[in-house]
Amino acid sequence: MKDLIMKNLRWTHVLFLLVVFPVLVVAQDIRDSQDHPLISRYPGQTIMRFDVKEFDPYNLVLSVDKSGAPDKVKKLEGKVTRIFYRNPQGRSTTEIFRNFEDGLRRGGAQILFACAGNDCGTPIRWTPVNGVRSMGSQIDNRYVAARAMKAGAEVFVSVFVGGQSTQLDVIEVKPMEAGLVTVDADALSAGIDAEGHIAVYAILFDTGQSTLKPESKAAIAEIAKLLKNRMQLKLFVVGHTDSTGSFESNMRLSRDRAAAVTQSLVSDHGIAATRLTAQGVGPLAPVASNGTDEGRTKNRRVELVAQ
Numbered sequence: 001m002k003d004l005i006m007k008n009l010r011w012t013h014v015l016f017l018l019v020v021f022p023v024l025v026v027a028q029d030i031r032d033s034q035d036h037p038l039i040s041r042y043p044g045q046t047i048m049r050f051d052v053k054e055f056d057p058y059n060l061v062l063s064v065d066k067s068g069a070p071d072k073v074k075k076l077e078g079k080v081t082r083i084f085y086r087n088p089q090g091r092s093t094t095e096i097f098r099n100f101e102d103g104l105r106r107g108g109a110q111i112l113f114a115c116a117g118n119d120c121g122t123p124i125r126w127t128p129v130n131g132v133r134s135m136g137s138q139i140d141n142r143y144v145a146a147r148a149m150k151a152g153a154e155v156f157v158s159v160f161v162g163g164q165s166t167q168l169d170v171i172e173v174k175p176m177e178a179g180l181v182t183v184d185a186d187a188l189s190a191g192i193d194a195e196g197h198i199a200v201y202a203i204l205f206d207t208g209q210s211t212l213k214p215e216s217k218a219a220i221a222e223i224a225k226l227l228k229n230r231m232q233l234k235l236f237v238v239g240h241t242d243s244t245g246s247f248e249s250n251m252r253l254s255r256d257r258a259a260a261v262t263q264s265l266v267s268d269h270g271i272a273a274t275r276l277t278a279q280g281v282g283p284l285a286p287v288a289s290n291g292t293d294e295g296r297t298k299n300r301r302v303e304l305v306a307q
Contacts, residue, residue, distance in 0.1 A: 044088030068121025210256035254280030
């Protein structure tokens, strides 16, 4: 009898190890991954995919038709962070989703669109549009799109919660990084000779501000080089804005930005002030529609016009 008891105890011990050991294995995030600083994960989630693109287009879904395909999207450009989380067991998609949605609201975000279950489409047909894909039962799908502000810049958030995983996309709207394709004096000279003016997109300002960003130094140095190579050339430096905001504020902003460029040319590069005239035309001379993000980006510029 004693031998039988000891034998049963040994088997019980083995069974305990088989059952308990998997519980002791803690799931780990993939290497070199992290939560986005603007929004944390749901407790118990682990990162199974992490991707950051410094500048990329993104289509934010704002409406879905009966076939499950997006019928309204907002076209964005900027830094795109995509995180796939594995959902913890025993937690419903509704609970996980509500925590993300509540977190966005508490952070001051504006909810742009939300859907659940069949209202998100059956089946989901979003992947070709923005890479969002469902995992698990269609009825468990939950989605929310939101807009927030960070240091004066727009940030958009897309959260898609499925039965097995959550996909979080954070889009920090910003213009394409300038200076990667160099603006040079020869190109500026050729443009002015051909058209009488040339737009310089590598001169950058923060939203609503007229202080030159450090990234603008290289472009301004090339303008100075142009003026030193062509001593008879005089320029109108003309600021342009998009149509966001009031007309008066845009006119003032465009003048101030043009003045900042001329001041830098005079004080930093020794260009005679008599060769430069700063003007601002605000939104009066668009080169694209102000109805799209892409168009507004093109309209925000500084132009050099031969006098």
